Amino acid sequence: MRKYFLIISSFILGTLGSTAQNSGIQSTVKDVETKVDSVLNLMTLEEKVGQMIQYNGSWDLTGPASEVGNKEKEDRLKKGLVGSMLNVLSVEATEKAQRMNMENSRIKIPLIFGYDVIHGYKTIFPVPLGETASWDLEAAQESARIAALESVAQGVNWTFSPMIDISRDARWGRIMEGSGEDTYLTSKIAVAKINGYQGDDLSDPKTIAATAKHFAGYGLAEGGRDYNAVNIGKYELHNVVLPPFKAAADAGVATFMNSFNTIDGIPATGSKSLQRDLLKGKWDWQGFIVSDWGSISEMIPHGFARDKIHAAEIAVIAGSDMDMEGGAYEAGLEQLVKEGKIDEGLINEAVKRILRVKFKMGLFEDPYKYMNANLENEVPYDEHRKTARDIAKKSIVLLKNENDLLPIKSSVKKIAVIGPLADDKDTPIGNWRAQGETNSAVSVLEGLKNTEFNSKITYAKGVALGQGERSFLMPLEINKTDRSGIPDAVAKAKDAELVIMVLGEDAFQSGEGRSQANIGLAGLQLELLKEVQKVNKNIVLVLMNGRPMEITWAAENIPAIVEVWQLGTESGNAIADVLLGKYNPSGKLPVSFPRAVGQEPLYYNRMNTGRPANDLHVTYSHYTDITNGPLYPFGFGLSYTTFNYGDVSLSSEELSEGGSLTLSVPVTNSGDVKGKEVVQLYLHDLVASVARPIKELKGFKMVELAPGETKTIEFIISEEMLKFYGASEKWEAEPGEFKLMVGGNSEELKTVKFNYNK
Ligand code: BGC
Numbered sequence: 001m002r003k004y005f006l007i008i009s010s011f012i013l014g015t016l017g018s019t020a021q022n023s024g025i026q027s028t029v030k031d032v033e034t035k036v037d038s039v040l041n042l043m044t045l046e047e048k049v050g051q052m053i054q055y056n057g058s059w060d061l062t063g064p065a066s067e068v069g070n071k072e073k074e075d076r077l078k079k080g081l082v083g084s085m086l087n088v089l090s091v092e093a094t095e096k097a098q099r100m101n102m103e104n105s106r107i108k109i110p111l112i113f114g115y116d117v118i119h120g121y122k123t124i125f126p127v128p129l130g131e132t133a134s135w136d137l138e139a140a141q142e143s144a145r146i147a148a149l150e151s152v153a154q155g156v157n158w159t160f161s162p163m164i165d166i167s168r169d170a171r172w173g174r175i176m177e178g179s180g181e182d183t184y185l186t187s188k189i190a191v192a193k194i195n196g197y198q199g200d201d202l203s204d205p206k207t208i209a210a211t212a213k214h215f216a217g218y219g220l221a222e223g224g225r226d227y228n229a230v231n232i233g234k235y236e237l238h239n240v241v242l243p244p245f246k247a248a249a250d251a252g253v254a255t256f257m258n259s260f261n262t263i264d265g266i267p268a269t270g271s272k273s274l275q276r277d278l279l280k281g282k283w284d285w286q287g288f289i290v291s292d293w294g295s296i297s298e299m300i301p302h303g304f305a306r307d308k309i310h311a312a313e314i315a316v317i318a319g320s321d322m323d324m325e326g327g328a329y330e331a332g333l334e335q336l337v338k339e340g341k342i343d344e345g346l347i348n349e350a351v352k353r354i355l356r357v358k359f360k361m362g363l364f365e366d367p368y369k370y371m372n373a374n375l376e377n378e379v380p381y382d383e384h385r386k387t388a389r390d391i392a393k394k395s396i397v398l399l400k401n402e403n404d405l406l407p408i409k410s411s412v413k414k415i416a417v418i419g420p421l422a423d424d425k426d427t428p429i430g431n432w433r434a435q436g437e438t439n440s441a442v443s444v445l446e447g448l449k450n451t452e453f454n455s456k457i458t459y460a461k462g463v464a465l466g467q468g469e470r471s472f473l474m475p476l477e478i479n480k481t482d483r484s485g486i487p488d489a490v491a492k493a494k495d496a497e498l499v500i501m502v503l504g505e506d507a508f509q510s511g512e513g514r515s516q517a518n519i520g521l522a523g524l525q526l527e528l529l530k531e532v533q534k535v536n537k538n539i540v541l542v543l544m545n546g547r548p549m550e551i552t553w554a555a556e557n558i559p560a561i562v563e564v565w566q567l568g569t570e571s572g573n574a575i576a577d578v579l580l581g582k583y584n585p586s587g588k589l590p591v592s593f594p595r596a597v598g599q600e601p602l603y604y605n606r607m608n609t610g611r612p613a614n615d616l617h618v619t620y621s622h623y624t625d626i627t628n629g630p631l632y633p634f635g636f637g638l639s640y641t642t643f644n645y646g647d648v649s650l651s652s653e654e655l656s657e658g659g660s661l662t663l664s665v666p667v668t669n670s671g672d673v674k675g676k677e678v679v680q681l682y683l684h685d686l687v688a689s690v691a692r693p694i695k696e697l698k699g700f701k702m703v704e705l706a707p708g709e710t711k712t713i714e715f716i717i718s719e720e721m722l723k724f725y726g727a728s729e730k731w732e733a734e735p736g737e738f739k740l741m742v743g744g745n746s747e748e749l750k751t752v753k754f755n756y757n758k
Pocket of ligand 1 (some may be wrong): 512
């Protein structure tokens with residue numbers, strides 16, 4: 001855990017007097033733009049550059065930091081030469097920092113306070129990848145609204161979330177932080193999150209500003225290795241990576257964060273075409289762009305900038321408005337303007353964007369409006385926990401359920417709960433846990449014990465997963481030698497009718513800087529699973545993890561597998577709800593699960609290739625040692641009931657320009673319990689000016705059906721749905737033949753065709 005709070009307190013607290021003082025800027029002018037201009041006109045060049053600097057509030061770092069010491073930061077705050085701080089936590093601490101700035105500086109421009117509120121502030125929700133598995137946009141919005149309220153109760157008014165990087169590589173540790181491999185689903189989640197954080201009105205003191213990050217391409221790091229180069233072509237960039245960012249911009253996200261990686265050799269932070277030309281130009285987005293932590297200065301090791309001053313020049317020309325802990329703007333911007341190397345107009349443009357967000361947040365009216373010490377007492381934490389449990393159970397994905405092992409029958413009298421994560425109260429909190437307390441989650445064991453049912457539960461850890469100290473920044477040491485607990489686990493398994501094995505990944509196996517070349521069950525977990533399976537075949541594997549894992553042996557040998565991700569505060573209760581059938585699982589995978597790590601990057605919306613298949617010999621696109629395709633595909637998830645898809649019909653086989661078609665499909669609950677199904681719609685443009693993926697998600701609908709009930713689900717097929725970035729370098733629908741596919745996952749689909757004419 002980062003130790004921000006304590007360190008912050010010692011820096012910020014106790015420095016200043018307590019007289020409240022509002023901004024000296026008079027808000028007499030109605031229009032925000034006029035206000036922004038009037039403030040800008042009052043500012044010196046030094047003050048303008050100051051607005052473009054963001055300091056870390058503590059000296060505990062997430063990466064290489066600027067060389068500025070505490071005293072110097074404090075001096076700069078007092079002179080009004082800081083635009084924002086991050087990681088300043090608590091109303092007391094943010095208020096002190098704000099006072100330091102407002103009561104001493106000449107210009108009196110309020111600070112904004114940023115923090116990584118990624119999946120909850122105190123009440124922790126499922127990690128974003130897990131929450132996306134719910135395919136429930138209302139849930140995604142609600143957890144963001146709650147996170148915003150809990151953040152603001154601690155003085156934080158800006159989150160560096162949502163992370164909307166498409167990731168197709170399970171090796172990448174940050175895959176847990178996004179919405180997976182699909183552009184459409186990620187775009188929908190992005191908008192839900194932004195609406196949840198920002199509400200309808202950014203100046204409402206119960207909302208916070210959101211950040212669309214990381215712009216752009218960060219999730220496609222080569223080899224899944226964090227911070228690595230990204231080499232994608234323009235079509236992939238426009239069709240796969242950028243749409244969620246466009247959706248975020250259109251939804252009015254207050255800020256963007258650029259990214260550490262290069263794209264085709266150009267660091268994203270220094271990319272004018274992405275930031276100034278596309279985002280600020282073509283998309284006409286009005287917010288400001290914050291750099292990633294030190295990413296401006298990182299253009300030096302990239303081999304793109306000679307020194308910090310050069311890095312500042314490149315970044316400001318490219319359109320990066322605020323330097324997060326990089327020290328480049330502070331080292332270089334004033335000098336660059338004075339030497340005539342950059343136009344002051346560029347600085348003005350950046351500052352106007354920052355001021356605009358501050359005005360919209362209402363900070364000029366009241367710089368202390370997000371620092372309401374009483375708000376904490378109004379936060380309904382108990383209600384938030386209930387919502388956390390509800391969202392957690394919706395995020396669970398049932399991968400396998402042979403012999404109807406699940407839900408657990410009341411006739412089962414003795415259950416052994418085994419595994420290193422069974423009694424773990426910390427891993428469910430996941431990485432990027434904000435102020436989620438260490439060891440504060442309900443464990444699986446506790447969740448089962450909290451529930452009234454007849455079975456007797458025994459528990460054995462079996463093996464430890466990690467060992468030694470665990471922290472946000474340090475590598476996790478995996479236990480590879482201590483097998484001493486295995487005999488006890490085997491004995492308990494032998495003595496039980498049913499075994500629940502809780503295996504997977506530690507919270508600190510995924511997240512930033514946590515890429516892995518191996519994505520199987522780390523340490524001695526597979527050995528434990530095999531030993532237990534020798535004495536008892538009735539195993540439910542509860543898989544707790546932040547990334548798709550390689551679980552081929554388990555998929556072949558274990559009858560029931562439940563993917564529970566890292567579900568947050570209420571984890572164990574939500575898992576018990578599903579295992580005992582109080583909630584019928586409805587989650588669907590937002591990422592493909594591979595058969596082997598060597599298949600990565602693996603994603604359903606792949607290209608067909610010129611050699612998709614060949615029955616006679618090896619010369620087609622495949623691996624000779626493994627079946628093509630995933631172990632579990634994108635969109636997959638079982639239920640305790642079954643769903644039957646009837647014939648798909650289309651209102652016409654011809655779609656003309658500006659027109660629309662209606663696709664209908666009857667879906668029946670063919671089992672004997674009530675259940676929810678995510679009906680998914682995919683499209684394939686058969687011949688186009690640029691090769692198109694074999695299928696792409698274009699819509700989904702959640703339907704709840706009683707046993708035997710049928711509902712007809714409709715999708716409107718519009719021209720908009722057919723558009724892509726093709727040879728014309730515009731978003732356009734091209735005439736020709738299209739395939740539509742409907743079903744409960746990306747592989748089991750029913751198909752219809754139509755023609756689009758222009
Ligand atoms: C991460 C960002 C995060 C920032 C601030 C960086 O290392 O890449 O996603 O917002 O740190 O903590």
